Amino acid sequence: MQLKHLRTLLSPQDGAAKVTCMAWSQNNAKFAVCTVDRVVLLYDEHGERRDKFSTKPADMKYGRKSYMVKGMAFSPDSTKIAIGQTDNIIYVYKIGEDDKKVICNKFIQTSAVTCLQWPAEHIIVFGLAEGKVRLANTKTNKSSTIYGTDSYVVSLTTNSSGKGILSGHADGTIVRYFFDDEGSGESQGKLVNHPCPPYALAWATNSIVAAGCDSRIVAYGKEGHVLQTFDYSRDPQEREFTTAAASPGGQSVVLGSYDRLRVLNWSPRRSIWEEAKPKEIANLYTVTALAWKRDGSRLCAGTLCGGVEQFDCCLRRSVYKNKFELTSVGPSQVIVKNLSSGTRVVLKSHYGYEVEEVKILGKERYLVAHTSDTLLLGDLNTNRLSEVAWQGSGGNEKYFFENENVCMIFNAGELTLVEYGSNDTLGSVRTEFMNPHLISVRINERRQRGMEDNKKLAYLVDIKTIAIVDLTGGYNIGTISHESRVDWLELNETGHKLLFRDRKLRVRRVTKALAIESLEDVVLPAARDC
Incomplete structure (x- = not known):
C-alpha cells in the first residue's frame, strides 16, 4: 500500500485546533469532519465541501462550549450520523443533500462518551469514561451495557464484517466481543494487556494491531499472542502513536504519530506484516484522526492544528484497453473504473485471498478474476458481484455471458452456473x-x-x-x-x-x-x- 498526497481538504490553523473525529459514509458519497469547535463539515466523495452543521449540548444551561465531540459514525444506509459527546450524550442526526439536519434519536449516558462505532443497522456501539462499552438501539431508542470494566475506554474498533468489536482501555487492556463470531470459534472477553494505553487500535484480517505512547507497534494473533513488534522507541524522530485505521479489506494498517504516517501491509505469502516506506510530512504535527474510504481508495488524516489531508491509496494501477482503470487498493481488492462514465465497481475477495489478473469480457460488461481458491465474477451494469469456491484449472475455462442473470462456465466437460450477486454456485452438470x-x-x-x-x-x-x-x-x-x-x-x-x-x-x-x-x-x- 502506497500513500500519495492528493489535496488539503481543510487548511490547518496557526495554533491548536484539533480535528477530534472523522468518518466516511458506507456508500462512499459523504465524508464528515468534526473540529474542536464542535461543527461537523460534510464533504462529497470528490473532496468538495457541501454542508456543515453545529452540534448541540445536552443541556443549554452549561453553554455551547461545555463539551467536545469524541466519536462520529455514519449509519450503514448512509442517511444518518451519530455524534458522541463528552457531556454524556449521543445524538443521531438525519441528514440529506439539502434537508435540514434533524435529531431523530438521543441517548443520555452516565459519563462522557469517549469513542463510537456504528457497525450494523440500528446498533451503535460506544465506550464511556467510566469503562463501560454500551449499545444504543436506534429502533427502540434504548441503550444497554455490553460489558463493563473499571478503566477509561480510549479506543474502539470493529472487524471488517462489523460483527465483532475491540475496545482498548487506559490500563492497557484490550477486550473482544462478538455479536456473531461467524463460525471462527474465537474467544470473547479480555484478550491481552498491552504495555500502554492502546490509543492506536486496528482490527485487521489476520491480526490485531495496537500502539500507544511507548512508540512500539505490536501485532497480536487471534488469541492475544504476540506475532510481531515494531520498536521505534530509540528513534529520536518518532513520538507516540495517537490513532490507527485498518483498510476496508483488512490487509493494510496506517498509524498516525507526529509528522508521520506509518503503513503496515500484510504479506499473504509470508504471513507477516511488512512495513512500507513511512509517509513523512513536515509541519503536519500530531495526527489526531484517521478515516478510510469504504472502497479503500482514499485515506484522510486530521491533525492537531485542524488540518485535514487526503491521500490516494493503491498498490498498483493500470489501464485496460483505454476504457477501464484498474486500481489495486490491497491484495484482495480491486476498483474497476469506467473512464468514460466514471462509474466504479469494487471487486473484493471476502476471504482475503489475493486477486490475480482481472479480465473484462462479454462486450466489456462482465468481470472475471481468479484467486488461489475462488473465482470472482461481476456485472458492471448492475454491480452484482459473486465469489464462489473454485479450484484452478490452468485457465482453460470458457465463459458465456448470453444470459444477463447467470454466468455459464464450461471446463473439461462440466457446465457450472453462477448467478450474479450470489456467492454459491447455482448448479453444475456434465x-x-x-x-x-x-x-x-x-x-x-x-x-x-x-x-x-x-x-x-x-x-x-x-x-x-x-x-x-x-x-x-x-x-x-x-x-x-x-x-x-x-x-x-x-x-x-x-x-x-x-x-x-x-x-x-x-x-x-x-x-x-x-x-x-x-x-x-x-x-x-x-x-x-x-
Missing part, C-alpha cells in the same frame, strides 16, 4: 455440448403465485436427449428423447414449457407434463433465425 443455443436458463423471470424461487435449466445430455433440471431443488424434472439431432432449444419465462428444433428444421413444444406436441413442418421465424 455435458459435451456447450453452445448458448443448446443451453437455456431461466431465473425468476416472471413472478408466480406460491413460488418464491423459480430457477430452471435445460441442456443436452447427448445429441438427441434433453434434460430439464430444477436448480433450486437440485433435482431432475425429466428428460426428453428425440429421434433426430437437436440444434436449438429454449425454455419459456416460467420454465414450464420447452421449445426445441432438430436438424430437419422441425420444431417441438414440450409442456410441463412433458407431453410432446408436433407442429408438423412449421418452423417459427425466431427459431429459424437461431
Whole structure:
C-alpha cells in the first residue's frame, strides 16, 4: 500500500485546533469532519465541501462550549450520523443533500462518551469514561451495557464484517466481543494487556494491531499472542502513536504519530506484516484522526492544528484497453473504473485471498478474476458481484455471458452456473455440448403465485436427449428423447414449457407434463433465425 498526497481538504490553523473525529459514509458519497469547535463539515466523495452543521449540548444551561465531540459514525444506509459527546450524550442526526439536519434519536449516558462505532443497522456501539462499552438501539431508542470494566475506554474498533468489536482501555487492556463470531470459534472477553494505553487500535484480517505512547507497534494473533513488534522507541524522530485505521479489506494498517504516517501491509505469502516506506510530512504535527474510504481508495488524516489531508491509496494501477482503470487498493481488492462514465465497481475477495489478473469480457460488461481458491465474477451494469469456491484449472475455462442473470462456465466437460450477486454456485452438470443455443436458463423471470424461487435449466445430455433440471431443488424434472439431432432449444419465462428444433428444421413444444406436441413442418421465424 502506497500513500500519495492528493489535496488539503481543510487548511490547518496557526495554533491548536484539533480535528477530534472523522468518518466516511458506507456508500462512499459523504465524508464528515468534526473540529474542536464542535461543527461537523460534510464533504462529497470528490473532496468538495457541501454542508456543515453545529452540534448541540445536552443541556443549554452549561453553554455551547461545555463539551467536545469524541466519536462520529455514519449509519450503514448512509442517511444518518451519530455524534458522541463528552457531556454524556449521543445524538443521531438525519441528514440529506439539502434537508435540514434533524435529531431523530438521543441517548443520555452516565459519563462522557469517549469513542463510537456504528457497525450494523440500528446498533451503535460506544465506550464511556467510566469503562463501560454500551449499545444504543436506534429502533427502540434504548441503550444497554455490553460489558463493563473499571478503566477509561480510549479506543474502539470493529472487524471488517462489523460483527465483532475491540475496545482498548487506559490500563492497557484490550477486550473482544462478538455479536456473531461467524463460525471462527474465537474467544470473547479480555484478550491481552498491552504495555500502554492502546490509543492506536486496528482490527485487521489476520491480526490485531495496537500502539500507544511507548512508540512500539505490536501485532497480536487471534488469541492475544504476540506475532510481531515494531520498536521505534530509540528513534529520536518518532513520538507516540495517537490513532490507527485498518483498510476496508483488512490487509493494510496506517498509524498516525507526529509528522508521520506509518503503513503496515500484510504479506499473504509470508504471513507477516511488512512495513512500507513511512509517509513523512513536515509541519503536519500530531495526527489526531484517521478515516478510510469504504472502497479503500482514499485515506484522510486530521491533525492537531485542524488540518485535514487526503491521500490516494493503491498498490498498483493500470489501464485496460483505454476504457477501464484498474486500481489495486490491497491484495484482495480491486476498483474497476469506467473512464468514460466514471462509474466504479469494487471487486473484493471476502476471504482475503489475493486477486490475480482481472479480465473484462462479454462486450466489456462482465468481470472475471481468479484467486488461489475462488473465482470472482461481476456485472458492471448492475454491480452484482459473486465469489464462489473454485479450484484452478490452468485457465482453460470458457465463459458465456448470453444470459444477463447467470454466468455459464464450461471446463473439461462440466457446465457450472453462477448467478450474479450470489456467492454459491447455482448448479453444475456434465455435458459435451456447450453452445448458448443448446443451453437455456431461466431465473425468476416472471413472478408466480406460491413460488418464491423459480430457477430452471435445460441442456443436452447427448445429441438427441434433453434434460430439464430444477436448480433450486437440485433435482431432475425429466428428460426428453428425440429421434433426430437437436440444434436449438429454449425454455419459456416460467420454465414450464420447452421449445426445441432438430436438424430437419422441425420444431417441438414440450409442456410441463412433458407431453410432446408436433407442429408438423412449421418452423417459427425466431427459431429459424437461431
